[in-house]
Every structure is written in structure tokens, then in C-alpha cells.
């Protein structure tokens with residue numbers, strides 16, 4: 001019945017009016033509001049979305065998805081309150097306004113939209129709101145204007161608050177629905193049509209649409225879409241269990257992951273719908289000979305095309321741990337001074353790379369070689385997505401050069417191993433460490449210590465006896481701080497180990513340094529007899545080793561990340 | 573040896589102690605470090621950044637300091653277990669950290685200039701003292717990072733040791749589940765820079781208090797400065813005097829008693845690492861013939877000072893002294909203590925004796 005109503009409306013042209021006033025629609029149905037709110041801000045590679053954004057949206061999501069725990073109910077009420085108000089003020093305003101005049105403005109900020117009716121109207125990004133509507137929902141929305149207000153009210157009042165079940169249903173419908181245009185065009189069909197992709201400045205909607213559709217395809221692949229959906233189903237079931245919060249730690253973990261995956265899924269879905277709605281608009285504008293609307297929709301498509309490139313890159317860093325800070329650890333291979341020097345060069349390369357990326361670095365542990373270089377060193381790299389990028393560097397790096405330490409100027413091959421460990425800031429996700437499992441050692445130079453000795457060396461090594469994993473810190477100025485810093489390293493190594501155990505993914509980057517076999521060579525740096533750096537995993541190569549050793553690593557990192565995510569067709 | 577005069581007297585009567593005291597105050601005025609005054613000196617990192625140097629000049633200093641450090645090699649290690657080049661190089665980094673005002677870069681005469689807390693010439697002098705006179709790094713910069721604290725130190729006051737940090741952890745463990753101890757009155761005997769007292773003062777409950785005593789006027793001043801810097805005037809009370817003497821009014825009232833008294837046997841003093849033997853106050857190190865004079869004296873008083881259930885922790889010279897102390901407490905102290913434990917430091921040396929008053 002509803003779809004019938006919709007078509008009727010649409011054919012009579014009133015649908016256009018609605019589209020021009022997405023405000024009204026987005027506010028009617030709670031889940032729509034929520035999807036608008038939770039839609040992560042588009043981000044660029046250099047400025048990844050802030051974790052606060054993420055957690056906000058997670059909370060919103062949790063509420064609306066499960067709607068069952070007491071916590072969610074409480075929060076839902078607040079949400080409802082605001083929904084109600086907005087609905088009221090906006091509807092009144094919107095219903096009496098000229099649709100086309102309203103559509104031209106473009107706002108940016110979601111929170112800003114809550115301030116006043118005026119700002120809500122000029123709030124262009126919310127236009128996306130309508131693109132979230134599935135065919136069925138359009139019906140609801142089609143009762144635009146004043147009519148809708150009582151509807152919304154009754155929805156709330158009759159249930160005495162948020163109705164988890166109805167929301168769940170709505171939500172489920174939305175997740176399962178394959179978005180399409182009015183005439184049944186889907187992203188997959190666009191790709192199958194193989195429309196020619198022209199330059200961005202060619203004003204051809206099919207070209208834009210095809211480019212965007214391909215991006216969406218790639219993004220899904222990078223997000224391992226199928227796996228993600230399966231996992232999401234699993235988590236949704238888990239989250240809806242009434243006894244979930246009996247184990248708060250587990251519950252926290254589950255709902256965090258659920259929120260984060262849900263966010264990713266919804267973002268892509270929303271993007272997909274946005275594309276299809278713009279296509280609808282273009283077609284409609286042509287039908288109605290509305291030049292203004294057509295060029296506007298065209299611009300919107302172009303914008304999407306640009307954003308989609310950013311989203312592609314973002315999708316490379318969609319792993320749960322990717323946003324974390326991390327430790328980078330370099331260890332020199334056999335071969336004495338030449339190897340130690342190579343290890344120091346590798347470490348220096350990462351320091352510069354991290355600095356150029358705007359990360360904060362600090363040396364945690366450094367064991368110098370006897371004559372030059374380092375035997376091993378650990379730095380902490382602080383900043384968003386440090387782990388996401390740096391994990392691409394895990395493995396053995398090989399150097400071929402005439403050794404400056406060889407008086408007879410022979411060619412040497414040296415190796416340095418790199419390990420990267422994410423630092424999980426969320427203490428509740430940490431592996432519990434038993435104090436009694438730890439052996440804390442101080443390096444002593446012999447002698448009775450205590451009052452006998454004056455030293456500024458307060459290096460501490462902590463051994464986790466059951467696993468044999470160790471962590472060392474020596475760059476802090478007090479023993480207490482060295483211990484804390486070594487503890488943090490140990491914690492992240494144990495977390496990483498546990499993670500690998502749990503997911504059994506045993507992917508390369510989940511190995512700790514101790515596991516790295518010296519066979520897992522990832523990159524070769526040749527300074528003699530020719531000059532080249534080549535990644536053995538991707539075959540990406542650069543003929544200027546100096547620039548690489550000066551921290552210009554992004555080419556290698558990005559090519560590895562995309563190669564590792566894009567190769568696997570099954571993951572789609 | 574069982575001498576029966578009071579420790580305060582003994583400190584002054586023991587000829588070695590008198591000369592020690594004398595030497596520790598005078599030695600500093602003979603060597604180039606500024607003479608010890610009773611007024612606490614401002615540590616380098618707290619001095620105003622009123623000096624500046626061209627970055628190239630600072631670089632020159634840095635290169636010079638590094639080469640001086642490298643020239644040391646392992647000579648000090650071989651000589652008396654002193655610092656090696658690697659350690660000295662790390663100290664250069666820390667010296668710069670303390671001397672340079674962060675983000676202070678400016679331009680002067682087309683040169684990058686850097687704001688400093690001491691004049692560049694003094695920086696040369698300080699590093700020379702560090703390497704050539706073996707002046708302890710902590711006296712050079714006027715502070716020691718200890719636990720999560722930065723404590724001011726200067727000649728005349730013992731530089732708190734990393735091992736001693738553990739006393740605060742030991743106290744932390746016992747106050748954790750014990751409100752009587754957490755909200756109780758504690759004493760730190762021979763507080764030196766105030767390290768232990770401040771460390772404990774920060775982990776006690778709102779009702780907890782620490783009385784810190786020391787005989788040395790220099791320690792008394794510096795500890796006062798440190799207590800103030802951490803805003804603990806209402807928590808840590810300083811009393812000048814010998815061991816338990818300033819605590820006569822506290823008999824039977826203490827929830828806890830801790831001390832790191834001088835414990836080095838007199839005979840070992842002359843062979844100490846240069847940084848310690850030449851620069852730190854003997855009165856903070858010399859524990860008498862077998863090093864146990866002060867430990868035993870404090871133990872003797874402990875039973876009368878602690879209330880039932882009260883906790884004590886003492887630092888010792890190692891295994892031998894720990895055993896001796898436990899034996900003493902089990903036998904001579906008439907069974908007034910229980911749960912006696914010997915606790916090792918992170919280097920694996922049996923370092924502390926802890927226990928409770930019955």
C-alpha cells in the first residue's frame with residue numbers, strides 16, 4: 001500500500017517538494033534522525049575523523065539498535081525529546097515554504113542544525129537525509145508538513161517512549177534493502193553497465209555515477225563487506241541478548257565493535273543511497289526541464305566523486321586497531337656494526353616519516369651497538385592512525401651497499417627487522433596482567449647498589465613469565481617512570497598477542513618482533529651497484545633510496561595497504 | 573659493637589662523623605661547585621630562561637660535550653663502577669632538556685637563537701664539572717627524577733636512589749586495604765631530600781600525615797622546599813633532630829615507620845664511586861663499623877613508637893644486613909614484631925626489611 005502511495009505522489013510531482021525539504025523527513029522517523037546524526041563526517045587522509053565523533057555516533061547507534069538496556073532507554077528519551085522539538089518547529093516552517101528556494105543553501109555542520117528553524121533549513125548536508133529513505137519510508141515522509149506532526153507524536157506517545165522493537169524492524173529493513181533509484185538502478189547495475197568514465201570536469205552524469213559506483217565497490221572490498229555483514233549480524237544478535245550487560249567488560253567490547261562496524265556499514269549505505277538519489281534527481285530534472293535542479297544535482301555528483309576518492313583511502317584504514325598510536329621496534333640482524341648501522345638508519349627513517357606526518361615520537365628503549373648504530377630500539381609513535389599506516393612496515397628490511405665500516409670497500413647485505421604494536425588506549429580492552437606473573441629487573445653493573453652507587457641509569461626490564469614476552473625502557477629519568485613505560489609496552493604486546501590468538505588471523509602485522517622469522521623479507525634497499533628501493537610484496541619501487549630513507553614512505557605504505565585489501569576477491 | 577650513648581651524641585662524638593660532616597660541607601667550597609648554603613638553590617629546570625645562545629653555538633657546545641663524554645669510554649666503569657660514555661651522552665640530552673626553554677626558538681642577527689636557563693659559558697663549566705670532577709649529574713642540574721617526582725637536590729643532601737622508590741610501593745601495598753594505616757600517622761627518619769616522605773604523603777588518605785626528620789640542616793631546608801613544591805605542607809611535617817628524638821610526643825601513635833638511614837660500613841667509604849664519595853654528604857652514608865649503627869638504633873626505638881598493627885620498612889646495604897636485622901627483631905626485640913619479610917630490589921639484591929608491630 002505504501003509504495004503505491006509513494007508512486008502516486010511521485011507521479012503527481014509532490015515528491016519533489018519533499019525532496020527539497022529533507023529536513024522534514026529526516027526528523028520524522030527516529031531511525032532516520034539517528035542515521036543522520038551518526039553519519040561520520042567525511043574525512044581526509046591527513047585528518048582522520050576524531051575519536052570523539054566516533055564514540056558519539058557509537059552511542060547513538062547502540063541506543064537505537066538494541067533499544068533494550070536501561071542505559072539506552074534513558075538516552076533514547078533525551079533523543080526523543082529533541083526529535084520532537086525539531087519536528088515541530090521545522091515542519092511548521094517547512095510546510096509553508098517554497099521548496100526550490102530552500103534547496104540551494106549548503107550548510108555543513110550537523111549539530112548546527114539544531115539551533116533554529118532557519119539554520120535547519122539552510123542545512124544542505126541534511127539533504128542526504130532523504131537519500132536514506134527506502135521506498136517504504138518515503139510514504140511516511142510523503143505525508144509532509146503539518147500532517148506528519150501528529151503522526152510522529154502518536155508514534156511516540158502510544159508506545160510510551162521509544163519502541164525498541166519497531167525501531168529494530170525499521171532498522172533491519174534498512175540494512176537488508178538494496179538501495180535503488182526509482183527506475184530500479186542499483187550500484188551493481190551501474191557498474192555492470194560499464195558506462196564510460198570521463199574526466200571529472202566533463203559534465204556527464206553517467207561518467208560521475210560510474211566513477212562513484214566503482215569507488216563504492218572498492219570501498220566495500222576494502223572493508224571486507226561480506227565478512228563485515230556477517231560479523232555485524234553476529235554482533236547484533238549478541239547486543240540484543242538481555243543478559244549482555246551481566247558481563248560489562250564483554251558487553252563493552254561487543255557494543256563498541258558493533259557500533260564501529262555499524263557506523264562503517266551505514267556510512268557506505270548512505271553514500272550509496274546518496275548516489276542513487278542524485279541520479280533520480282538528474283533524471284527528474286530533465287523530465288521537468290529544470291535546469292537549475294539539474295546543474296545542482298550534477299554538482300552534487302561531482303562532489304561525491306571527489307569525496308569517494310577520500311573514502312577509498314579511508315577504507316584502507318578501517319581495521320579496528322588502525323586508529324591507534326603504536327610502538328615501532330627495530331632490531332638489527334646478524335652482522336655486527338654494518339647491521340647495527342642499518343638498523344639505526346631504518347629507525348631514523350621512521351622517526352622522520354612520523355614527524356612529517358605530524359606524529360609525536362619518543363624513544364622508549366635503545367640499545368646502541370658497540371661501534372655504531374643500534375642493536376635494537378623502540379619508539380612510541382603518538383597520533384591517529386599511526387598503527388594503521390605503520391603496520392605496513394612489519395617485516396625484514398634488507399640493505400645492499402658498500403659498507404663504510406669495511407676498509408676493503410666490499411659490498412655488504414644487512415638486515416633489520418621491524419615490529420609494530422598498536423597501543424590500545426581503552427583500558428577496559430586490555431588483557432589483565434597478574435602482578436605475580438611479572439619479573440621486574442634492573443640492569444646492574446654489579447656492585448652493592450643502594451647508597452654505594454650514583455647513577456642516572458634506571459632502565460627496567462619487565463618479563464611476563466608465562467609468555468616470556470619482555471619489555472624494556474631506559475629513556476625515562478626515574479626507575480618508576482621506566483617501569484611504567486616498559487609496562488605500557490608489555491601491555492600492548494600482550495594485547496596484540498591476545499588479539500592474534502582470539503581472531504587467529506595471525507596476519508603478518510600481528511606478530512611481535514620475537515616471532516619475526518628473518519625470512520619474511522618485505523623490502524630491499526639497494527645503494528650499490530644500482531640504486532633502488534623495492535617492496536617485495538607489492539613490487540612497488542622507487543629509484544631514489546635517499547628520499548625513502550629520509551622518510552618518504554607513504555607510497556610504499558599505501559600501495560601495500562591497498563594491495564593487501566584489494567587482492568582478495570572473496571572478501572567482498 | 574654496642575655503644576650505649578645516644579645516637580645524636582654518637583654522631584657528633586664519632587670522630588669520623590665530625591670530619592665527615594666537616595668535609596662534606598667544605599669539600600664543595602674547595603671544588604668549583606657553588607658553596608653549600610642553607611638556602612635551597614633553584615634547580616636548573618626552574619631557573620628563568622633569561623639567557624640565550626645562537627643555535628650554532630649551542631651545537632658547538634653539544635659536540636664538545638659529546639666528545640668529552642666519549643673520551644671517557646669505560647675508564648670510570650673500570651675505576652669505580654662510574655658512568656660510561658653511553659650514560660654520559662644520555663645525561664647530555666637531559667642537561668639540554670633542563671637548560672633549554674622549550675619552543676624558545678627565535679631569530680637574532682639572522683641566526684636561530686635559543687633561550688637558555690643558564691649562560692652558555694656556565695653550561696660548559698657544568699659539563700666540565702660533571703666529567704672532570706665527577707660531580708653527580710643530579711647536583712649539576714639540581715634535581716633528581718624519582719618516581720613520578722622531580723626533587724630538588726644539592727650538595728649536602730643525599731641524591732635519592734632508584735632502589736628507594738620501592739619503599740613507597742611497599743607502603744602503597746599495605747595501605748591499600750587498610751584504612752587505619754592509610755589514614756594514620758607515618759614517620760620517615762633521615763628524610764634527606766624528603767623523597768620517601770613526599771612519596772608516602774601523596775598516597776595516604778586525606779587523614780594521613782607524615783613526620784619527616786633529619787639531623788642535617790641542609791637536608792631540612794631542601795626537604796622543606798620539596799614539600800612545598802608539591803603542596804604538601806599540611807601533610808608532611810619536618811622536624812630537625814636525631815632519629816626518633818623529635819618524635820617523643822608520638823610514642824605508640826605511629827601507623828608506620830620508614831627509613832633509609834646511612835648503612836655503608838665505615839671502611840667502605842674511602843673506596844666509593846667518585847660521584848658518591850667525593851660529593852655526597854658522609855653523614856648520609858656512613859653507618860658505622862658494620863654499617864648497622866643507625867639501623868639498629870632505629871629498630872630499637874621502633875617498637876615503642878609504632879602502635880599495634882603498625883608497619884615498618886627499612887632499607888639496608890643488602891642480604892647480610894637484612895638477615896642481621898631480622899634476627900635482631902626476632903630475638904632481641906622481645907617478639908614485638910611479626911610478619912617480618914626481606915624484600916629484594918629490582919636488581920635482585922635483598923634490600924628491605926619490612927614487618928608489623930604486634
Ligand SMILES: C[S@@+](CC[C@H](N)C(=O)[O-])C[C@H]1O[C@@H](n2cnc3c(N)ncnc32)[C@H](O)[C@@H]1O
Pocket residue numbers: 451579580583730731732733736761762763764765766767768785786787788791813814815831832833834835855856857
Ligand atoms: C641515606 S640518606 C637517606 C635520605 C632519604 N631518606 C633518601 O632515601 O633519599 C640518610 C639520611 O639520614 C640523615 N641522618 C644521618 N644521621 C642522622 C641522625 N642522627 N638523625 C637523623 N637523620 C640523620 C642524613 O642527613 C641523610 O639525609
